[in-house]
Amino acid sequence: MQKKPNLLSGMRPTGRLHLGHLSVLEEWASLQDAYNCFHCVADWHALTTAYDDPKDIRENIRQIAIDWLSAGLDPQKSAIFVQSHVREHAELHLLLSMIINVSWLERVPTYKDQIKQLSGEGKDIATYGFLGYPLLQAADILIYRAAAVPVGEDQLPHLELCREIARRFNNLYQTDVLPEPQSLLAKIKLLPGTDNRKMSKSYQNFISLSARPEEVREKVSQMITDPARIRKTDLGHPEICTVYTYHTFYNQEEKDEVFAGCSGGTIGCVACKKRLAEKMNAFLAPILQKRAALEAAPAAIDDILAEGDARAAACASANMRLIRDAMKL
Numbered sequence: 001m002q003k004k005p006n007l008l009s010g011m012r013p014t015g016r017l018h019l020g021h022l023s024v025l026e027e028w029a030s031l032q033d034a035y036n037c038f039h040c041v042a043d044w045h046a047l048t049t050a051y052d053d054p055k056d057i058r059e060n061i062r063q064i065a066i067d068w069l070s071a072g073l074d075p076q077k078s079a080i081f082v083q084s085h086v087r088e089h090a091e092l093h094l095l096l097s098m099i100i101n102v103s104w105l106e107r108v109p110t111y112k113d114q115i116k117q118l119s120g121e122g123k124d125i126a127t128y129g130f131l132g133y134p135l136l137q138a139a140d141i142l143i144y145r146a147a148a149v150p151v152g153e154d155q156l157p158h159l160e161l162c163r164e165i166a167r168r169f170n171n172l173y174q175t176d177v178l179p180e181p182q183s184l185l186a187k188i189k190l191l192p193g194t195d196n197r198k199m200s201k202s203y204q205n206f207i208s209l210s211a212r213p214e215e216v217r218e219k220v221s222q223m224i225t226d227p228a229r230i231r232k233t234d235l236g237h238p239e240i241c242t243v244y245t246y247h248t249f250y251n252q253e254e255k256d257e258v259f260a261g262c263s264g265g266t267i268g269c270v271a272c273k274k275r276l277a278e279k280m281n282a283f284l285a286p287i288l289q290k291r292a293a294l295e296a297a298p299a300a301i302d303d304i305l306a307e308g309d310a311r312a313a314a315c316a317s318a319n320m321r322l323i324r325d326a327m328k329l
């Protein structure tokens, strides 16, 4: 049997995941059979901005692992591990720092924007570590000699930088030890936030993956609907209503009926929202169930992470030897 190519993906442990993340996790889960998957909880990356307040990072690592597992990552297939437990990431980051020109990092589109934005909020991230964020990310990927990285659009510049660094390394040391990873850009239909803006923690318009049924009902009931609809018989415009958009995600079977009922004035907003909330809760029930099982067995999560750390470390340390050789170390 041919060995499967390696795949690496990662997220920063910065809090509970929400429904907007679900399509990404489903995409990760769908790649588990074709690739040898490594899923990295990027706690050092979290530290680039949370260095002054790291108290939640440990708990967030556990929570993100639970989110991943309850959304369908299978620890038998995929290594779920913590970045800071595999020190080779740091060693490769250091070695790569020798060969990257600072201007490459300063040119990354998000860099100056984020410095500006966060310093406006009173936070100093003009640090060496934050400048090196994309370089650390490149090390995360290259240490596994990963063939593929599933990413969102926002991460493409980081992936491009990673590929440039791999090329430069191979060129300088006349080797092919660092393959250029391909980005797997998922065609994800983006779920908007409950206020129809982008779903985001900073807007407080998200529904978390761990939301209980009451919370889902509450958040759905607060969604703004078509202002033209005061009475049930008023003709509505479902295409401008977030509730309808959510029906297209979570209630495929009834979405046409909802559309017709809203535009024909035969379904009221309260009933429409109730139907949505019930469908969402039915959809989320198996995820909640898995979460409850995992939370009831905290030692099992430790085991899964320890196992993932070991699998990642085995791969990373073998590759690190090749990399040191290429650099004559």
Ligand code: TRP
Binding pocket: 008, 009, 010, 011, 012, 040, 042, 045, 136, 137, 140, 141, 149, 151, 155
């Ligand atoms: N920067 C990524 C994000 O914010 C997280 C991340 C860290 C990552 N290391 C990675 C993603 C390696 C892909 C590959 O989403």
Ligand code: SF4
Binding pocket: 225, 226, 229, 236, 237, 238, 241, 242, 243, 244, 261, 262, 263, 267, 268, 269, 270, 272, 273
């Ligand atoms: Fe929105 Fe449903 Fe009310 Fe139409 S009936 S405006 S889709 S909540």
